[in-house]
Amino acid sequence: MQEWKDYQAANKDRFLNELLELLRIPSVSARSEHKDDMLRCAEAVKKSLLNAGADKAEIYATNGHPVVYAEKFIDASKPTVLVYGHYDVQPAEPLELWHSGPFEPTIKDGKIFARGACDDKGQFYMHVKALETLVQTNSLPVNIKFIIEGEEEIGSSHLADFVKQNKALLKADVILISDTAMISIDTPSIDVGVRGLTYVEIEVTGPNRDLHSGVYGGAVANPITILAKMIASLHDGDNHITIPGFYDDVVESSAAERAELAKAPFDEEEYKKDLEVNALWGEKGYTANERTGIRPTLEINGIWGGYIGEGSKTVLPSKAYAKISCRLVPNQKSAPMEKLLIDHLYKIAPPYVQVKVTPHHGGDPYMTPVDSIEYKAASKAIEATFGKPPIPVRGGGSIPITALFESELGCKVVFLGFGLDSDNLHSPNEKYDIVNFYKGIETIPYFHKFYAEMKLS
Amino acid sequence: MQEWKDYQAANKDRFLNELLELLRIPSVSARSEHKDDMLRCAEAVKKSLLNAGADKAEIYATNGHPVVYAEKFIDASKPTVLVYGHYDVQPAEPLELWHSGPFEPTIKDGKIFARGACDDKGQFYMHVKALETLVQTNSLPVNIKFIIEGEEEIGSSHLADFVKQNKALLKADVILISDTAMISIDTPSIDVGVRGLTYVEIEVTGPNRDLHSGVYGGAVANPITILAKMIASLHDGDNHITIPGFYDDVVESSAAERAELAKAPFDEEEYKKDLEVNALWGEKGYTANERTGIRPTLEINGIWGGYIGEGSKTVLPSKAYAKISCRLVPNQKSAPMEKLLIDHLYKIAPPYVQVKVTPHHGGDPYMTPVDSIEYKAASKAIEATFGKPPIPVRGGGSIPITALFESELGCKVVFLGFGLDSDNLHSPNEKYDIVNFYKGIETIPYFHKFYAEMKLS
Numbered sequence: 001m002q003e004w005k006d007y008q009a010a011n012k013d014r015f016l017n018e019l020l021e022l023l024r025i026p027s028v029s030a031r032s033e034h035k036d037d038m039l040r041c042a043e044a045v046k047k048s049l050l051n052a053g054a055d056k057a058e059i060y061a062t063n064g065h066p067v068v069y070a071e072k073f074i075d076a077s078k079p080t081v082l083v084y085g086h087y088d089v090q091p092a093e094p095l096e097l098w099h100s101g102p103f104e105p106t107i108k109d110g111k112i113f114a115r116g117a118c119d120d121k122g123q124f125y126m127h128v129k130a131l132e133t134l135v136q137t138n139s140l141p142v143n144i145k146f147i148i149e150g151e152e153e154i155g156s157s158h159l160a161d162f163v164k165q166n167k168a169l170l171k172a173d174v175i176l177i178s179d180t181a182m183i184s185i186d187t188p189s190i191d192v193g194v195r196g197l198t199y200v201e202i203e204v205t206g207p208n209r210d211l212h213s214g215v216y217g218g219a220v221a222n223p224i225t226i227l228a229k230m231i232a233s234l235h236d237g238d239n240h241i242t243i244p245g246f247y248d249d250v251v252e253s254s255a256a257e258r259a260e261l262a263k264a265p266f267d268e269e270e271y272k273k274d275l276e277v278n279a280l281w282g283e284k285g286y287t288a289n290e291r292t293g294i295r296p297t298l299e300i301n302g303i304w305g306g307y308i309g310e311g312s313k314t315v316l317p318s319k320a321y322a323k324i325s326c327r328l329v330p331n332q333k334s335a336p337m338e339k340l341l342i343d344h345l346y347k348i349a350p351p352y353v354q355v356k357v358t359p360h361h362g363g364d365p366y367m368t369p370v371d372s373i374e375y376k377a378a379s380k381a382i383e384a385t386f387g388k389p390p391i392p393v394r395g396g397g398s399i400p401i402t403a404l405f406e407s408e409l410g411c412k413v414v415f416l417g418f419g420l421d422s423d424n425l426h427s428p429n430e431k432y433d434i435v436n437f438y439k440g441i442e443t444i445p446y447f448h449k450f451y452a453e454m455k456l457s
Numbered sequence: 458m459q460e461w462k463d464y465q466a467a468n469k470d471r472f473l474n475e476l477l478e479l480l481r482i483p484s485v486s487a488r489s490e491h492k493d494d495m496l497r498c499a500e501a502v503k504k505s506l507l508n509a510g511a512d513k514a515e516i517y518a519t520n521g522h523p524v525v526y527a528e529k530f531i532d533a534s535k536p537t538v539l540v541y542g543h544y545d546v547q548p549a550e551p552l553e554l555w556h557s558g559p560f561e562p563t564i565k566d567g568k569i570f571a572r573g574a575c576d577d578k579g580q581f582y583m584h585v586k587a588l589e590t591l592v593q594t595n596s597l598p599v600n601i602k603f604i605i606e607g608e609e610e611i612g613s614s615h616l617a618d619f620v621k622q623n624k625a626l627l628k629a630d631v632i633l634i635s636d637t638a639m640i641s642i643d644t645p646s647i648d649v650g651v652r653g654l655t656y657v658e659i660e661v662t663g664p665n666r667d668l669h670s671g672v673y674g675g676a677v678a679n680p681i682t683i684l685a686k687m688i689a690s691l692h693d694g695d696n697h698i699t700i701p702g703f704y705d706d707v708v709e710s711s712a713a714e715r716a717e718l719a720k721a722p723f724d725e726e727e728y729k730k731d732l733e734v735n736a737l738w739g740e741k742g743y744t745a746n747e748r749t750g751i752r753p754t755l756e757i758n759g760i761w762g763g764y765i766g767e768g769s770k771t772v773l774p775s776k777a778y779a780k781i782s783c784r785l786v787p788n789q790k791s792a793p794m795e796k797l798l799i800d801h802l803y804k805i806a807p808p809y810v811q812v813k814v815t816p817h818h819g820g821d822p823y824m825t826p827v828d829s830i831e832y833k834a835a836s837k838a839i840e841a842t843f844g845k846p847p848i849p850v851r852g853g854g855s856i857p858i859t860a861l862f863e864s865e866l867g868c869k870v871v872f873l874g875f876g877l878d879s880d881n882l883h884s885p886n887e888k889y890d891i892v893n894f895y896k897g898i899e900t901i902p903y904f905h906k907f908y909a910e911m912k913l914s
Contacts, residue, residue, distance in 0.1 A: 030768030214854030397671030
């Protein structure tokens with residue numbers, strides 16, 4: 001489609017500059033002090049969709065951060081693609097490890113460095129610019145709807161209600177999401193699955209106040225020691241998770257499926273070198289790709305307690321805390337797994353301490369069937385622009401809302417992600433390669449074209 | 458000594474107000490931002506000693522915070538008492554748990570609430586006012602020297618050099634320290650031992666950057682999980698410390714000694730109620746008092762890693778940290794125990810992570826013989842003002858410099874402490890009962906009197 005290429009080539013610098021503007025807004029959903037930034041970002045997204053040619057774009061208030069909805073209708077006989085993305089970003093801390101300001105996007109070596117560059121502003125914005133391309137070249141082959149939310153990084157807690165209450169508005173034939181990664185620009189891949197998530201916070205209280213570790217140490221349980229023992233007990237010597245029933249609902253992958261997954265290129269030495277670790281870690285009996293793809297995991301995302309300042313303080317603290325999350329795989333469900341985790345933490349708490357566990361958020365795992373036209377259209381689009389078909393892989397991350405989309409809206413979700421695992425998502429120096437950004441804008445129109453053709457044939 | 462009583466009664470309000478002024482200075486030695494406050498506090502201490510009647514008072518610079526030295530000489534034929542104390546205080550955090558500002562001393566229910574109220578400003582200041590009493594009533598029975606340092610809470614790291622370089626200046630017959638507690642105002646006691654200390658900080662590094670816990674979780678060791686496993690392994694199921702050789706130098710207390718210690722009143726139900734814990738914790742085979750008195754311990758004083766802010770962040774962190782300290786008993790020595798601890802931490806670190814252990818500070822344990830005239834003079838002084846002899850107990854805390862005092866200055870140390878275990882040392886809402894403050898000022902002159910009599914007889 002030479003027309004698309006010409007239009008995009010003529011406007012590419014503007015596309016990039018518009019993205020940089022969006023990246024300047026610190027839309028950190030987890031932090032209440034960014035409430036106004038969230039609103040400002042929603043406004044900017046709405047405006048960008050109208051500028052791209054949407055018939056209408058609206059900001060819908062929720063009990064949390066607002067949702068941006070937009071649509072471009074062409075013809076009731078055409079299928080409808082619902083594009084989902086999120087304008088919120090992870091907290092930028094630890095700030096001291098960033099080489100440039102997280103909200104001062106910086107271009108270096110062909111990469112955009114900024115919080116949200118890849119996750120997900122850079123990726124959903126490709127869809128905005130793909131829409132613009134199709135509208136401006138009068139070649140839009142489908143009806144398009146956008147739902148860009150502001151709470152993905154905190155579990156999409158209010159999006160579920162919004163989806164349930166707006167089924168007619170959101171009615172579509174397929175949901176298209178760019179919020180995942182591919183193996184590399186030379187080895188394109190499509191995530192056919194995302195893991196589910198359950199996330200809790202534990203507070204362990206020992207004595208009712210911080211104590212002098214000399215006067216009381218040895219006679220009163222230290223909540224840090226107890227918490228460490230509780231955490232240590234969650235994995236056995238083979239790094240299996242010890243919570244009774246944890247693996248009950250896991251669909252074990254067949255030997256054939258594991259052989260298929262093993263075809264994805266993986267260089268363990270390169271992987272270790274990139275992370276600067278001497279040895280990999282994980283569940284016995286599985287490869288690194290399987291550990292992040294087809295197996296559930298339990299990670300400690302944060303821990304704190306006692307004196308954490310400069311120097312020393314001889315304190316036996318009153319409290320210790322940890323943030324604990326599990327990634328889930330088919331057919332584990334978030335709600336019962338959250339209950340299993342919480343019940344287990346209460347059960348293993350010794351009598352010396354009080355334990356309180358608070359759930360944060362969760363989401364079910366999701367898989368796209370590789371024999372569906374949704375997957376096939378995505379695969380064919382990748383092939384059209386990359387010159388080779390994508391490898392289907394199982395992604396390790398989670399997009400909490402996907403399972404709910406399918407159950408509420410009755411259509412499949414397909415992941416068309418252009419990020420890389422090395423993009424430092426959720427880490428300092430998050431980046432997105434400019435070439436990937438453009439490649440996405442180039443590929444998305446093909447998805448719409450092929451999907452319309454397959455759906456109508 | 459009616460004369461002392463009359464003088465003290467006439468000046469008691471002023472004594473208290475002067476202490477409150479001293480408590481307003483935030484002399485937190487651990488924090489570099491309080492460097493100027495430390496100097497200001499040293500100046501205030503110097504001035505108070507001159508006002509009390511010292512012949513001279515000087516501030517000696519060290520490579521850390523300065524030392525205040527003062528003396529009142531009466532007669533070369535009289536024995537010399539060296540009073541040791543410290544004007545530095547522990548950090549006040551967590552600030553939100555204080556009912557009034559830590560450096561805005563507040564009197565409530567007969568107690569002074571402030572950081573340092575008991576540890577140790579309130580206690581060393583009793584000696585300043587005891588000196589004033591003796592000078593003003595022309596009844597000083599001994600030569601007195603003061604050494605009030607500014608680094609006790611961070612391990613007295615520069616005081617050792619100062620003592621070694623100023624042996625002539627500090628020459629004394631006995632060292633008197635008020636930096637410990639008694640059982641209660643109705644059950645006076647004297648600490649005949651303080652535990653030693655070794656304090657280290659551990660940094661565990663997994664991957665070289667914070668990672669997305671979905672993309673990498675399960676395949677890369679999480680440093681928090683590893684640190685938790687390392688910490689958990691330091692105590693076995695009986696809460697014995699598992700470090701090989703840890704107990705080798707411990708002098709086991711005899712059955713007779715344990716029977717003597719068991720005479721100190723201890724109400725387990727009251728203790729649990731005060732701390733609001735359902736069960737006590739500790740090394741199997743020992744009572745609570747033994748666990749804090751005659752047994753060495755290992756405590757985690759702080760832990761941190763990953764995301765510790767509001768809400769959730771799905772991160773697999775690069776680093777996790779902990780502050781770990783051991784209390785030591787005779788004949789454990791701080792330096793070899795520190796090496797034992799550090800070597801052990803390196804040894805148990807798995808290959809998935811890099812570990813770095815940094816020593817903070819330490820000190821050897823110390824014991825005062827109960828048959829010494831130093832102890833007897835203190836015991837008789839307590840009896841003179843409390844109406845009953847004190848119970849000798851083993852204290853759980855540490856005063857790192859005491860063992861060095863004896864070895865360098867060749868004289869015994871005696872602890873004449875008027876605090877209470879419930880004074881919230883190192884905790885929010887530190888307090889000192891006004892009655893204890895006055896009782897100390899009343900008792901100290903008797904120590905000088907009885908010590909001079911016993912020494913010269």
